[in-house]
Amino acid sequence: MAISQLQITGIRNLQPVTLHASARINILHGDNGSGKTSVLEAIHLLAMARSFRSTRLQPMIQHERASCTVFAQIEHTDGSQTSLGISRDRQSELRIRINGQNARSAAQLAQLLPLQLINPDSFRLLEGAPKMRRQFLDWGVFHVEHQFISAWQRLQTSLKQRNSYLRHGIMDSSIIAAWDHELCLASNEIDQLRRAYITQLKPVFEKTLAKLLNLPSLTLSYFRGWDKNSDLQEVLDRNLERDKALGYTQAGPQRADLRVRIEKNNAVDILSRGQQKLVICALRIAQGYLLSQARRNECIYLVDDLPSELDEQHRSALCQLLDELECQVFITCVDKQLMSSGWRTDTPVSLFHVEQGQITPSGVTA
Numbered sequence: 001m002a003i004s005q006l007q008i009t010g011i012r013n014l015q016p017v018t019l020h021a022s023a024r025i026n027i028l029h030g031d032n033g034s035g036k037t038s039v040l041e042a043i044h045l046l047a048m049a050r051s052f053r054s055t056r057l058q059p060m061i062q063h064e065r066a067s068c069t070v071f072a073q074i075e076h077t078d079g080s081q082t083s084l085g086i087s088r089d090r091q092s093e094l095r096i097r098i099n100g101q102n103a104r105s106a107a108q109l110a111q112l113l114p115l116q117l118i119n120p121d122s123f124r125l126l127e128g129a130p131k132m133r134r135q136f137l138d139w140g141v142f143h144v145e146h147q148f149i150s151a152w153q154r155l156q157t158s159l160k161q162r163n164s165y166l167r168h169g170i171m172d173s174s175i176i177a178a179w180d181h182e183l184c185l186a187s188n189e190i191d192q193l194r195r196a197y198i199t200q201l202k203p204v205f206e207k208t209l210a211k212l213l214n215l216p217s218l219t220l221s222y223f224r225g226w227d228k229n230s231d232l233q234e235v236l237d238r239n240l241e242r243d244k245a246l247g248y249t250q251a252g253p254q255r256a257d258l259r260v261r262i263e264k265n266n267a268v269d270i271l272s273r274g275q276q277k278l279v280i281c282a283l284r285i286a287q288g289y290l291l292s293q294a295r296r297n298e299c300i301y302l303v304d305d306l307p308s309e310l311d312e313q314h315r316s317a318l319c320q321l322l323d324e325l326e327c328q329v330f331i332t333c334v335d336k337q338l339m340s341s342g343w344r345t346d347t348p349v350s351l352f353h354v355e356q357g358q359i360t361p362s363g364v365t366a
């Protein structure tokens with residue numbers, strides 16, 4: 001799957017543009033502030049209906065414009081095509097079109113255009129709160145296991161209800177018991193799906209990481225969100241008084257984590273910045289690999305400022321891994337020379353020069 005044509009209008013400083021992308025490697029190069037990241041942001045908006053730079057979409061809309069639009073033609077591996085469009089105006093209206101029809105939800109976009117983003121914010125995967133790692137984990141489970149979304153929605157509903165009863169001091173044990181029952185069913189299902197996914201992810205991640213770094217003591221382990229030797233219902237019963245005092249449910253899959261450790265330490269406390277970046281890349285590449293195996297629905301990689309923090313050897317090793325995935329990749333960099341090695345000679349690489357919001361093709365190889 002690849003974006004063959006990308007049209008961007010009204011995003012940040014970008015001039016309206018139609019970009020004919022390579023199905024494999026696309027390198028956007030140019031000076032600071034020229035608009036490279038904005039291209040990745042436009043693709044992200046199309047795939048996720050949100051930006052990766054801010055929680056609000058309004059700042060993305062070009063000054064003095066009323067709206068922004070991104071449109072893409074997607075070519076699937078089986079030869080079929082999908083057209084996707086998203087537009088957002090200053091009145092907060094978001095319109096999503098899939099093959100010319102209005103779409104109901106952003107989840108439909110996420111299904112059609114699985115995306116992996118590697119950017120400076122990706123460091124939060126290691127250094128941030130467990131929520132970041134749960135999001136990472138759930139991205140993989142969502143794309144690989146179809147029943148995940150319904151279990152996840154049931155968990156959110158039952159948790160919201162239970163927390164509301166806890167907050168309002170409603171002591172009726174039959175009401176709490178009814179929501180606990182639903183909560184435990186959904187939680188166990190989510191736990192099983194996450195566990196199965198991690199079992200698949202771990203060996204792929206280890207193999208990928210070994211191609212980038214020699215870190216055999218780095219481990220990935222899953223914490224499900226409650227005591228591994230107890231049934232969730234038992235834990236909920238045990239914690240009820242404390243949950244009431246706090247006004248929320250402490251244990252459950254909403255507290256799960258994916259722990260990245262080196263011996264007894266959090267990896268983030270030990271690794272250099274460059275090593276952290278490579279671990280994050282290995283995690284995301286492993287996810288993309290599993291996705292393409294499970295659904296032949298490869299994802300698109302957005303790598304903002306790939307060369308930063310990496311020396312030549314590691315840069316080249318990362319390019320090789322991205323190349324082996326055979327996915328479509330959009331990379332930004334200031335100096336295109338830094339991105340010239342690492343690709344196989346037959347891999348199509350398209351270069352685009354971004355200058356003050358204008359994008360011009362600047363070369364094609366293979």
Ligand SMILES: Nc1ncnc2c1ncn2[C@@H]1O[C@H](COP(=O)(O)OP(=O)(O)OP(=O)(O)O)[C@@H](O)[C@H]1O
Pocket residue numbers: 011012013014030031032033034035036037038039059060061062063332334354
């Ligand atoms: N709403 C907006 N309307 C117009 N211009 C904007 C808007 N928001 C941001 N900009 C400008 O658009 C440009 C966006 O640059 P972008 O972050 O895409 O640059 P970049 O090429 O990735 O730079 P760097 O190499 O520094 O990361 C900046 O010059 C910024 O000042």
